[in-house]
Amino acid sequence: MFLPTTQEEIQKLGWDALDVILVSGDSYIDSPYIGVAVIGKILLQAGYRVGVIAQPDVQSGQDISRLGEPRLFWGVTAGSVDSLVANYTASRKKRWNDDYTPGGLNERRPDRATIVYSNLIRRYFKDTVPIVLGGIEASLRRIAHYDFWSDRIRRSVLFDAKADVLVYGMGERAVLALAERLRAGADLRDVRGICLIAAEKPADALELPSYEAVCADKNAFIDMFHGFYKNNDPLTAKKLCQKQDTRYLVQNPPAEYLSQAELDKVYALDYERAQHPYYARLGDVKALETIRFSIPTHRGCYGECNFCAIAVHEGRTVRWRSQESVVAEAGQMTHHPDFKGYIFDVGGPTANMYGYECDKKLAHGSCPAKRCLSPELCPVLKVDHSQQLALLRRLRKVGGVKKVFVASGIRYDLLLADQAYGDAYLLEVVSHHTSGQLKVAPEHTEDHVLSRMGKPGSGQLLEFKRRFDTLSRSVRKKQYLTYYMIAAHPGCSEQDMQRLKIFASQKLKINPEQVQIFTPTPSTYSSLMYYTEMDPFTRQPIFVEKGLAGKNRQKQIVTGRAGAQVRASKPRRKA
Numbered sequence: 001m002f003l004p005t006t007q008e009e010i011q012k013l014g015w016d017a018l019d020v021i022l023v024s025g026d027s028y029i030d031s032p033y034i035g036v037a038v039i040g041k042i043l044l045q046a047g048y049r050v051g052v053i054a055q056p057d058v059q060s061g062q063d064i065s066r067l068g069e070p071r072l073f074w075g076v077t078a079g080s081v082d083s084l085v086a087n088y089t090a091s092r093k094k095r096w097n098d099d100y101t102p103g104g105l106n107e108r109r110p111d112r113a114t115i116v117y118s119n120l121i122r123r124y125f126k127d128t129v130p131i132v133l134g135g136i137e138a139s140l141r142r143i144a145h146y147d148f149w150s151d152r153i154r155r156s157v158l159f160d161a162k163a164d165v166l167v168y169g170m171g172e173r174a175v176l177a178l179a180e181r182l183r184a185g186a187d188l189r190d191v192r193g194i195c196l197i198a199a200e201k202p203a204d205a206l207e208l209p210s211y212e213a214v215c216a217d218k219n220a221f222i223d224m225f226h227g228f229y230k231n232n233d234p235l236t237a238k239k240l241c242q243k244q245d246t247r248y249l250v251q252n253p254p255a256e257y258l259s260q261a262e263l264d265k266v267y268a269l270d271y272e273r274a275q276h277p278y279y280a281r282l283g284d285v286k287a288l289e290t291i292r293f294s295i296p297t298h299r300g301c302y303g304e305c306n307f308c309a310i311a312v313h314e315g316r317t318v319r320w321r322s323q324e325s326v327v328a329e330a331g332q333m334t335h336h337p338d339f340k341g342y343i344f345d346v347g348g349p350t351a352n353m354y355g356y357e358c359d360k361k362l363a364h365g366s367c368p369a370k371r372c373l374s375p376e377l378c379p380v381l382k383v384d385h386s387q388q389l390a391l392l393r394r395l396r397k398v399g400g401v402k403k404v405f406v407a408s409g410i411r412y413d414l415l416l417a418d419q420a421y422g423d424a425y426l427l428e429v430v431s432h433h434t435s436g437q438l439k440v441a442p443e444h445t446e447d448h449v450l451s452r453m454g455k456p457g458s459g460q461l462l463e464f465k466r467r468f469d470t471l472s473r474s475v476r477k478k479q480y481l482t483y484y485m486i487a488a489h490p491g492c493s494e495q496d497m498q499r500l501k502i503f504a505s506q507k508l509k510i511n512p513e514q515v516q517i518f519t520p521t522p523s524t525y526s527s528l529m530y531y532t533e534m535d536p537f538t539r540q541p542i543f544v545e546k547g548l549a550g551k552n553r554q555k556q557i558v559t560g561r562a563g564a565q566v567r568a569s570k571p572r573r574k575a
């Protein structure tokens with residue numbers, strides 16, 4: 001079922017008013033990949049009346065007012081992508097396409113959409129119910145952060161949006177707790193997974209360097225980021241606070257992760273896998289092409305690539321759905337009128353993290369001073385592809401399914417580390433789950449740049465390629481690896497790109513096509529390096545290419561083309 005987007009739909013449901021109105025920078029797409037759809041559905045299941053306003057006109061009150069005022073709260077999100085990432089390339093050029101806007105023309109999502117939508121609500125509803133921010137833009141801008149587009153440190157978006165609450169990370173638990181408290185008129189201050197503004201410093205919070213201090217001193221900004229990054233595991237995180245002007249941003253510890261049974265329930269809700277008809281009449285959304293018939297199998301990632309924000313958004317602990325839940329979803333898809341037998345992806349942030357985790361982490365939380373995969377695989381993590389192997393085999397047997405692809409990136413260091421099932425898993429993928437090309441994301445080939453990125457060394461890439469080629473030949477298939485690379489990451493020079501070019505042509509036997517200029521998105525270690533021009537772990541200075549001409553040259557060295565991709569697409573899978 002779609003949630004209502006008009007008064008007529010509200011009346012048809014026999015509702016007199018809404019408890020919650022969700023406002024989004026994306027079109028309203030009902031899919032388990034879309035945060036607004038998931039949050040709306042779980043609130044509905046808990047008995048709340050929820051409506052959706054997608055991509056409201058910000059010049060008038062027509063859209064924002066059309067469902068009236070909610071009884072409990074407004075939920076505001078910029079959508080599935082940070083609005084600045086959606087609207088501009090890494091060269092700060094305007095993007096003309098948007099995969100989440102009907103018709104594909106990028107004309108509906110304002111810059112800093114979270115702030116603009118909150119202001120829009122306040123303009124037309126004075127003294128309204130709380131405004132609750134959520135989604136990736138709010139989550140990654142929840143604390144003082146480097147903003148590449150204005151080239152400065154910004155305050156928490158909670159302050160700039162003049163909103164009441166910010167839900168960060170995966171929002172199901174926090175949003176349900178908020179709704180319950182607001183319905184009961186109870187205090188919100190101890191709800192996990194949220195940020196609030198306080199007049200005084202809470203006695204039980206760990207204080208991070210103030211906004212003023214981090215603006216004035218790059219070392220203070222590094223200290224702040226380490227403190228923020230370390231306090232993101234629900235088992236160990238402390239409450240944080242940061243002075244911003246005269247008040248305090250307070251970040252409560254993260255919400256506890258959903259159990260497998262709870263995750264299965266979230267994905268069993270009746271998603272339409274389509275755009276709401278109110279918006280569909282305005283045109284198709286490109287994002288649906290990839291997400292409509294794909295299945296998310298897990299959340300979280302312990303890859304901790306330094307340019308990726310998943311660790312502070314979804315968490316470093318992988319939680320996965322049961323095989324039964326994933327197979328049931330595939331079975332349901334086969335009844336969809338547009339399903340042609342193809343499942344375009346079965347995966348998560350990294351395809352091959354499904355079905356195993358570190359026991360120590362599950363019991364005590366992520367190690368505060370150690371990473372699971374970098375600089376090398378931690379021996380405590382017992383890599384095991386057997387569950388994913390079994391899952392793929394089961395999915396192939398679902399009646400009506402012709403082909404299942406693994407489009408999410410495969411982390412090859414994990415695959416090589418699994419003596420028991422690694423080769424069997426790769427053989428399965430090579431034989432049944434690729435479309436002739438398998439995407440991998442080495443991101444670079446020079447080990448000192450890879451180390452800044454938190455990625456495995458180039459030796460492992462070559463070994464993976466050797467196995468992929470051998471297995472492809474063994475099943476008589478002509479198929480290739482497609483390599484994704486990054487230019488102008490902190491620490492990367494033009495000489496490094498020249499060496500990448502030589503490595504690619506001599507060892508990989510390719511001319512890389514997929515090269516993106518590094519974008520410093522909020523709240524990542526790579527962005528911290530970009531801004532401070534320091535290694536945040538040793539505090540030694542590092543070379544950072546900041547000039548546009550220099551960035552373009554880095555890309556051109558490899559591709560012969562300048563600029564970055566101009567489509568605001570579903571964020572590229574990382575692995």
Ligand code: SF4
Nearest residue numbers: 358361367372378381
């Ligand atoms: S013990 Fe190793 S695998 Fe487990 S959380 Fe720590 S670093 Fe990661």
